[in-house]
Amino acid sequence: MRLARREVRVRAPGKVNLSLRVGPRDPDGYHRLGTVFQAVSVYEDVAARAADTLRVTVVGPGAERVPAGEENLALRAARLLAEHTGIADGIQLRVTKAVPVAGGMAGGSADAAAALLACDAFWGTALPREELAELGATLGADVPFLLMGQTAVGTGRGDLLTPALSRGEYHWAFGIQEDGLPTPAVFDEFDALTPDPRIPDLDSEVALLQALRAGDAVAVGTLLHNDLQAAALELRPDLVETLAVAEDAGALGVVISGSGPTVAALGRSRQHALALAAAMTAAGVVDSVLTASGPVHGARVLPGSDVL
Numbered sequence: 504m505r506l507a508r509r510e511v512r513v514r515a516p517g518k519v520n521l522s523l524r525v526g527p528r529d530p531d532g533y534h535r536l537g538t539v540f541q542a543v544s545v546y547e548d549v550a551a552r553a554a555d556t557l558r559v560t561v562v563g564p565g566a567e568r569v570p571a572g573e574e575n576l577a578l579r580a581a582r583l584l585a586e587h588t589g590i591a592d593g594i595q596l597r598v599t600k601a602v603p604v605a606g607g608m609a610g611g612s613a614d615a616a617a618a619l620l621a622c623d624a625f626w627g628t629a630l631p632r633e634e635l636a637e638l639g640a641t642l643g644a645d646v647p648f649l650l651m652g653q654t655a656v657g658t659g660r661g662d663l664l665t666p667a668l669s670r671g672e673y674h675w676a677f678g679i680q681e682d683g684l685p686t687p688a689v690f691d692e693f694d695a696l697t698p699d700p701r702i703p704d705l706d707s708e709v710a711l712l713q714a715l716r717a718g719d720a721v722a723v724g725t726l727l728h729n730d731l732q733a734a735a736l737e738l739r740p741d742l743v744e745t746l747a748v749a750e751d752a753g754a755l756g757v758v759i760s761g762s763g764p765t766v767a768a769l770g771r772s773r774q775h776a777l778a779l780a781a782a783m784t785a786a787g788v789v790d791s792v793l794t795a796s797g798p799v800h801g802a803r804v805l806p807g808s809d810v811l
C-alpha cells in the first residue's frame with residue numbers, strides 16, 4: 504500500500520514601494536513610515552511536508568546567500584506559529600526563491616508570509632488572516648502586506664495596512680544587483696543624511712492614490728517616490744547610472760525599490776518593460792533583470808497542492 508504524502512504549497516509575491524516616506528526613528532529602533540505598496544508578480548514558493556523536526560531548505564537564485572539555519576525567516580515563521588498554537592509537530596519547508604535576495608523587494612518577508620500560511624494550512628490551525636498578520640509583523644515589517652497583496656497604504660512601521668483601490672496593470676522592469684544592501688544600514692544612512700525628518704502624513708499620498716484609482720500609469724510614474732533613495736545611492740553610487748539608463752530608455756518613472764539596491768522602472772506596457780530591461784542589460788549597469796506586473800494577490804495556497 505502506498506502512503507499518502509501530503510504537501511501544501513504557498514506562493515507569496517514580492518513588492519515595490521510606489522511611495523516610501525520615512526519619519527523619525529522611534530525608541531524601538533523602527534522608523535515611522537508612510538508608504539504605498541504594490542505586490543508584483545515575482546513569487547517566492549514555500550512547500551510544506553511532514554517531518555520529525557522543523558527544518559528548511561532554500562533553492563533558486565541567490566539561495567546560497569540566505570541563512571539555512573535558525574535565522575531563516577521561513578523557519579522562524581514555522582516556529583512562531585507552532586509556539587503560538589501549541590503544535591509540537593515538525594515540518595519540512597522548501598523555499599524556492601525568485602525575489603532578489605536583500606534587494607529591497609521583501610523576499611525574506613515573502614518567505615515568512617508564505618511559511619506562516621503553509622504551516623497554518625498544513626497543521627490545520629486555520630488562524631484568521633489578521634492573526635497571521637500580527638504574528639508576521641513580529642518577523643518583519645513587510646510581512647503583513649505580503650499576506651494581503653494587491654495595493655495598500657502602510658503606516659506605523661509599514662505594518663498597519665489599509666487596502667487601496669487600483670485600476671489597470673502596471674508593468675515593471677527591475678534592475679538587480681547581486682550584492683544586496685542590508686536594510687538596517689540603509690535606515691542608518693537615512694538618519695545620518697536626515698537630521699530632522701518629517702512625520703509622514705497621508706496627505707502626501709493623495710495624488711498617487713488618485714492616479715492609481717484612475718489607472719493613470721503616466722501620473723503614477725511621475726509620482727514614484729522613495730525617501731530611502733538618497734541613502735541607498737550614498738551607499739551604492741553606481742546606482743545613479745542605472746536609474747539614468749532606465750530614465751533615458753523612456754520609463755514612465757524610475758525609483759529604488761524599498762531599501763534597494765533594486766531599481767524599479769515603470770513601463771508603458773509589458774513590451775516596453777521588456778525594452779527597459781533590455782536597455783539596463785545592454786548598458787551593463789545591472790547583474791540581471793526581471794520583468795513583472797502588479798498589483799497581484801498576496802500569499803495564497805496553490806490549488807491542488809494538498810495531496811500528492
Ligand SMILES: C[C@](O)(CO)[C@H](O)COP(=O)(O)OP(=O)(O)OC[C@H]1O[C@@H](n2ccc(N)nc2=O)[C@H](O)[C@@H]1O
Nearest residue numbers: 532533534536612643644645660661686687690761762
Ligand atoms: C524598507 C521596507 O521594505 C519598506 O517597505 C521596510 O521598511 C523594511 O521591512 P523589513 O525588511 O520587513 O524590515 P524588518 O526586517 O522589520 O527590519 C529590518 C531593519 O530595518 C529597519 N527598519 C525597518 C522598518 C522600519 N519601519 N524602520 C526601520 O528602521 C530597522 O533597523 C530594522 O531592524
Ligand SMILES: Nc1ncnc2c1ncn2[C@@H]1O[C@H](COP(=O)(O)OP(=O)(O)OP(=O)(O)O)[C@@H](O)[C@H]1O
Nearest residue numbers: 575576604605606607608609610611612614686761
Ligand atoms: N528566507 C529568507 N529569504 C531571504 N532572506 C532571508 C531569509 N531568511 C533570512 N534572510 C536574510 O534577511 C536579510 C534580508 O533579505 P531580503 O531578501 O528580505 O531583503 P530585502 O528584500 O532587502 O528586504 P526588504 O525589502 O524587506 O527590506 C538578508 O540578509 C537575508 O540573508
